[in-house]
Amino acid sequence: MLKAKIAVFVSGGGTNLQALIDAQKSGAIQHGEIALVVSSNPEAYALERARAAGIDAVAFSRKQLGADGFERAIEAELSERNVQLIILAGFLSILSEDFTARHAGHIINIHPSLIPSFCGKGFYGLRVHEAALERGVKVTGATVHYVNEIPDGGEIILQKAVDILPDDTPESLQRRVMEQAEWILLPRAAEMLCREIVERS
Ligand code: GRF
16 A cells, blocks of 8 residues: 655654554554654654664764754755655754745644644643643643744644643643543554545555
């Protein structure tokens, strides 16, 4: 079967990348194949996960290459492998408007809240969950959305709600949102979009 080529962009632990790798192995992702992992951080554990799964992995430093050089290096890797879907999974580097426009409709992100709550500039990692607990909301969750030039501003693709419990800490909440929402939603969205890409081609 024809499969859409996926690139996963990471910066850290890569548990969402792992969920995608596992989904590919189990057959939950049938219409796509992870062809490349791009890290903005050479130390990211996500790179180990990619290598363990036999997936090509590269790391580029925006600091060393500059913003333009960084994106040019990434583009070269993408076109070499004919990547059709880019998945940002804990990618902490900001991509330029040019880059997101070039890949419009083919670049998605997972955010650990129910957008439009607790999203946008400055809302990443534990900060998202700290803000939700501070505000006292009783339900949070995760969102998969298309990426455009506005941080967390692109069209929403999938969302899943997660209850907040009275004793939650930012850490316990982060973990539950991953387990109950992120690791389920991201593979589901990947399969959905890859299927569309394959059916269109
Ligand atoms: C996740 O919470 C994701 O939603 C956010 O960054 C975190 C990445 O975690 N964008 P991991 O690297 O996938 O473990």
